[in-house]
Amino acid sequence: MEKNTIGALRKGTWTQEEDNLLRDCIHQYGEGKWHLVPQRAGLKRCRKSCRMRWLNYLKPNIKRGGFNEDEVDMIRRFHKLLGNRWSLIAGRLPGRTANDVKNFWHTNMRNRKKEETQETKAKEVVVMKNNAEETAHQGKQHVVIKPQPHTFSKNSPWLRRNHNNNNNKLVSASEGGDAAEATTSGPGVMKEGIADPCAAADDFMHRDQSEEWWESLLNNDRDEGQFGNFTMDFWDDDLLKSETKSIWGNAE
DNA sequence: AACTCCTCCAACCGCAGCGGT
DNA sequence: TACCGCTGCGGTTGGAGGAGT
Numbered sequence: 001m002e003k004n005t006i007g008a009l010r011k012g013t014w015t016q017e018e019d020n021l022l023r024d025c026i027h028q029y030g031e032g033k034w035h036l037v038p039q040r041a042g043l044k045r046c047r048k049s050c051r052m053r054w055l056n057y058l059k060p061n062i063k064r065g066g067f068n069e070d071e072v073d074m075i076r077r078f079h080k081l082l083g084n085r086w087s088l089i090a091g092r093l094p095g096r097t098a099n100d101v102k103n104f105w106h107t108n109m110r111n112r113k114k115e116e117t118q119e120t121k122a123k124e125v126v127v128m129k130n131n132a133e134e135t136a137h138q139g140k141q142h143v144v145i146k147p148q149p150h151t152f153s154k155n156s157p158w159l160r161r162n163h164n165n166n167n168n169k170l171v172s173a174s175e176g177g178d179a180a181e182a183t184t185s186g187p188g189v190m191k192e193g194i195a196d197p198c199a200a201a202d203d204f205m206h207r208d209q210s211e212e213w214w215e216s217l218l219n220n221d222r223d224e225g226q227f228g229n230f231t232m233d234f235w236d237d238d239l240l241k242s243e244t245k246s247i248w249g250n251a252e
Numbered sequence: 253a254a255c256t257c258c259t260c261c262a263a264c265c266g267c268a269g270c271g272g273t
Numbered sequence: 274t275a276c277c278g279c280t281g282c283g284g285t286t287g288g289a290g291g292a293g294t
Binding site for chain 3: 012033035047084085102
Binding site: 014049056057104106 | 259260261262263264265
């Protein structure tokens, strides 16, 4: 992976010597002030490269090697909850870096996609067969499932919960991925009131001062919509029905 | 043995957020 | 409030090495 140097800055794989210089520098001056690190350490690297090398490789307590079953399970569940927020997920896995988690997920997803396409193909064959039989006897009814974004009223219990905590974020509901972030501090924002699991997840994550949920997370047999002993009320269908209306009109 | 393909993961890059001025 | 610099994050790239032919 050795690459050419561009100008004065070196790129590509780090050498043992560079690692030592960086390690010594961090030990001497501590973490942070990354823009000063290359100069202090006498490295011809950019500050990003230094930071990345330290956080992903040199930092003590970094766990190398494959992910065990528990970790995989946690990643899966946290990803469901938080989306591609690798740093948040990694923060819950001692010794793992965001880069590790991200790489693992991409590898994992690639494998899963393969399996899924195989499954889908198999299912398609069955469905085609069934359809052929069905249409031979009667006209086929197609059920169109429309996406149904939800908005919560100002008085929604869980929005009130967010409202009470200025640190929480309310983000637009995007399916399973990153969501643009917005604060909940003003009524104007609350007027929008777009609900997103991620926001509630953030709120949820702040509860981890209590060892209780963390232990329950590890020990519990968790179902979807439940995380440890805490029921994820934002996935409560009844609550959603009573609280929501579509921002694009009722999707009936 | 030689070649190709595939997987893993270290490293790079662009961008958003935040604090200071 | 606009600008600037710094930090941290997530997406993407590409080299190394293993597996398959």
